[in-house]
Amino acid sequence: MVAQSLRAVVAIAALAGAVGLAGCGFTPLYATPGVSSGLSAITVVVPQGRVAYLLREDLDDALAHDKTAPAVWRLDLTVDQTRDPRGLRLDNVAERYDLGLTVKYTLTSVATGKVAHSGTVSTDVSYDAANAPYAGISPRQDSQERVAADAARRIQIELAAWMASHRGG
Secondary structure: OOOHHHHHHHHHHHHHHHHHHOOOOOOOOHOOOOOHHHHHHHHEEEOHHHHHHHHHHHHHHHHHOOOOOOOEEEEEEEEEEEEEEEEEOOOEEEEEEEEEEEEEEEEEOOOOOOEEEEEEEEEEEEEEEEOHHHHHHHHHHHHHHHHHHHHHHHHHHHHHHHHHHHOOO
């Protein structure tokens, strides 16, 4: 009974919020004509490496890449990764590491070969170091997955904003 009442209150609040936002002229970014279809028409090209591969996978998901349709855009990425030790112990071994990722991207029209948009995103994550040699593999791989996912999300937002301001190209 309480759960049903709570659901009803949440539904009413969501409806009131949606009506209120529509009244003030708010338009979601993906409601802008051409943004969703423009993003799905991007093919991503990355250099070799685990983080670059993870970044391409995350971008394909984030952009909803349509592999059955011909690409309209090509997104070329360069990836610069850093790994810095932090918090040295008495035995001069790091307690934590910061994994930094800087991605430079260029969006090129496949039809014309002209660069339409370019940019740079940077992000970093940290992870605990382990004393045992093999115990550090999993935290390092997890940090690579997190940094790639964050960079992909930032690139997706920048590309969506650019497409919205250019009406999809």
